[in-house]
Amino acid sequence: MGEILSAGSIEGVVRKDVPERVISRLPIYLQTVETIAATGQTTVSSETLATRSGVSPSILRKDLSQLGRPGRRGVGYSCQDLAATLRSFLGLDRAQNVAIIGAGRLGSALADYAGFRGRGLRLSAIFDIDAAKIGTTIGSLTVTDLAELAAWDEDIDLVVMAVPASAAPAAAAIAADAGVRGILNFAPTVLETPDTVRVRQVDLASELQVLAYYSALDSHAGTSEEHSN
Amino acid sequence: MGEILSAGSIEGVVRKDVPERVISRLPIYLQTVETIAATGQTTVSSETLATRSGVSPSILRKDLSQLGRPGRRGVGYSCQDLAATLRSFLGLDRAQNVAIIGAGRLGSALADYAGFRGRGLRLSAIFDIDAAKIGTTIGSLTVTDLAELAAWDEDIDLVVMAVPASAAPAAAAIAADAGVRGILNFAPTVLETPDTVRVRQVDLASELQVLAYYSALDSHAGTSEEHSN
Numbered sequence: 001m002g003e004i005l006s007a008g009s010i011e012g013v014v015r016k017d018v019p020e021r022v023i024s025r026l027p028i029y030l031q032t033v034e035t036i037a038a039t040g041q042t043t044v045s046s047e048t049l050a051t052r053s054g055v056s057p058s059i060l061r062k063d064l065s066q067l068g069r070p071g072r073r074g075v076g077y078s079c080q081d082l083a084a085t086l087r088s089f090l091g092l093d094r095a096q097n098v099a100i101i102g103a104g105r106l107g108s109a110l111a112d113y114a115g116f117r118g119r120g121l122r123l124s125a126i127f128d129i130d131a132a133k134i135g136t137t138i139g140s141l142t143v144t145d146l147a148e149l150a151a152w153d154e155d156i157d158l159v160v161m162a163v164p165a166s167a168a169p170a171a172a173a174i175a176a177d178a179g180v181r182g183i184l185n186f187a188p189t190v191l192e193t194p195d196t197v198r199v200r201q202v203d204l205a206s207e208l209q210v211l212a213y214y215s216a217l218d219s220h221a222g223t224s225e226e227h228s229n
Numbered sequence: 230m231g232e233i234l235s236a237g238s239i240e241g242v243v244r245k246d247v248p249e250r251v252i253s254r255l256p257i258y259l260q261t262v263e264t265i266a267a268t269g270q271t272t273v274s275s276e277t278l279a280t281r282s283g284v285s286p287s288i289l290r291k292d293l294s295q296l297g298r299p300g301r302r303g304v305g306y307s308c309q310d311l312a313a314t315l316r317s318f319l320g321l322d323r324a325q326n327v328a329i330i331g332a333g334r335l336g337s338a339l340a341d342y343a344g345f346r347g348r349g350l351r352l353s354a355i356f357d358i359d360a361a362k363i364g365t366t367i368g369s370l371t372v373t374d375l376a377e378l379a380a381w382d383e384d385i386d387l388v389v390m391a392v393p394a395s396a397a398p399a400a401a402a403i404a405a406d407a408g409v410r411g412i413l414n415f416a417p418t419v420l421e422t423p424d425t426v427r428v429r430q431v432d433l434a435s436e437l438q439v440l441a442y443y444s445a446l447d448s449h450a451g452t453s454e455e456h457s458n
Contacts, residue, residue: 021250023442027435052419090438091445098437105341109334110433114394115417119434120441158440160433165343182440184433188344190281198443200436204339204389204413205348206256207429208327209319211387211411212349213252214427216320 022063023090028053029060030086031119037079045076092120097154099180101171102162103128103136103143106186110160111138124154129167146171150178158182165189172197251292252319257282258289259315260348266308274305321349326383328409330400331391332357332365332372335415339389340367353383358396375400379407387411394418401426 032053036044050060064082067089087093098121100107111126126138127146134145149156159175161168161183168187175183175197182198185191191199261282265273279289293311296318316322327350329336340355355367356375363374378385388404390397390412397416404412404426411427414420420428 020439024435024439026442027432027438030438031432031435054419089442091441092438096437096441096444105334105338109338112334113417113433115432115434116437119438121434121437157444158437160437181444182437184436184440188342190283198440200440202431202433202436203256203260203344204342204431205344205350206253206260207413207431208325208345208350208387208389208411209256209259209321209348210249210253211413211427211429212320212325213255213318215325215386215410 018066022066025053025055025059025063026067026086026090027119028055029063030083030090030092033077033079033083033086034118037083042079043076044079044082049077087120090120095120095122096157097122097124098158098160099123099125099127099149099152099156100160100162101127101146101149101175102167103130103133103138104162107160107162108138110162110186111141121158124156125149125152129171146174149174149180152178156180158184161185161187161191163187172199247295251295254282254284254288254292255296255315255319256348257284258293259312259319262306262308262312262315263347266312271308272305273308273311278306316349319349324349324351325386326351326353327387327389328352328354328356328378328381328385329389329391330356330375330378330404331396332359332362332367333391336389336391337367339391339415340370350387353385354378354381358400375403378403378409381407385409387413390414390416390420392416401428 029049032049033044036052046061047057050057053060067085098116100110100123103126107126107128111123116123123141126141126143127149128134128143129146133143136143156178157180159180159182161171163171165187168185168189168191172183172191172193176193180197182200183191183193184200184202186202188203188205190201193199258278261278262273265277265281275290276286279286282289296314327345329339329352332355336355336357340352345352352370355370355372356378357363357372358375362372365372385407386409388409388411390400392400394416397414397418397420401412401420401422405422409426411429412420412422413429413431415431417432417434419430422428
């Protein structure tokens with residue numbers, strides 16, 4: 001077997017060894033360094049990059065050293081090089097084709113979502129199964145019958161699932177059959193997919209419950225202080 | 230200072246010592262155990278609970294032992310007790326009042342979102358600054374002027390921020406002044422808030438970029454196999 005120097009292998013790093021919690025932070029570093037570069041700055045210290053990404057400098061340095069980018073003491077990181085490394089590592093060298101499944105309120109809102117722009121993601125299609133929605137337009141996209149996903153002109157890499165929980169499993173099966181590699185799931189249900197399809201759950205209730213924890217914690221801290229005074 | 234046995238202290242566990250990555254998994258365990266309990270099952274093994282929550286049994290056991298719930302070998306967890314412990318620990322003993330800021334497409338879709346139901350969250354209000362939207366109804370809620378948030382009848386615990394990036398900082402400042410403790414931020418911008426307000430960012434582009442990584446990884450694995458055959 002020859003040495004492979006494709007997107008799968010960067011400076012000798014075996015990508016499989018990088019844990020998901022590290023991978024999850026890389027898009028944040030990428031966005032931070034791109035924001036900094038956009039102001040005309042050419043280098044950035046690990047301290048600045050860490051603070052603006054919401055992590056500690058030691059976590060940032062550890063994460064980036066796993067990508068073979070240890071940074072240089074007193075110099076920091078070249079913004080351009082680091083952004084290129086992160087984009088390449090994340091497989092964003094070419095834009096990922098994204099489709100939304102579900103043209104209801106949430107799907108329509110997501111089609112409009114400004115946060116996708118300039119992030120290596122290309123919103124290519126929006127699908128639904130409702131005859132009343134098929135053929136209508138949302139932004140620049142025409143809602144298409146979900147049955148046409150498999151025969152779609154461009155390969156769809158990633159899907160945003162914005163259908164009710166009851167419709168999600170069937171839609172996920174169609175996406176998996178069509179060769180989709182990842183699903184960002186807004187439906188409040190756990191999706192079972194083949195190993196070829198990675199699912200990330202966006203569970204808004206869970207996110208709010210985590211905030212509830214800290215809210216209660218702070219209330220308690222207040223109470224505790226009153227007791228001790 | 231007396232011993233405090235409020236929501237802030239559970240079986241001698243100091244809540245502050247539990248790391249955020251553990252806290253982030255607790256809502257998932259809660260949902261899983263509630264789903265299992267709803268089928269009439271009274272106990273659950275750590276293996277089942279772990280698999281259905283998408284974590285390894287050793288992580289689950291470690292997480293729950295931090296809550297003083299080590300589980301019992303060969304018996305597992307009582308569904309009812311574990312759910313009560315998780316709810317109490319997360320501060321969900323009483324429903325958290327949630328408001329949405331932003332009555333545009335995304336805010337309207339979120340007001341409709343079925344995933345909040347039965348999760349200890351009470352959608353209390355939806356605010357906007359646009360005179361054309363104020364007074365209109367979304368589901369059972371009337372869109373209210375954001376200026377009225379501070380004087381709102383019920384204390385708002387948590388806010389879902391569904392406004393454009395440019396409007397988010399001002400809206401966050403209003404929420405912080407009104408005593409809101411947590412913000413779930415959909416706006417694609419980093420919010421600076423006082424220490425009393427915790428922010429969790431829902432960055433859909435970052436989520437998709439993490440999926441892009443695994444998509445590229447799998448493509449590479451395929452290529453690599455071809456090389457070695």
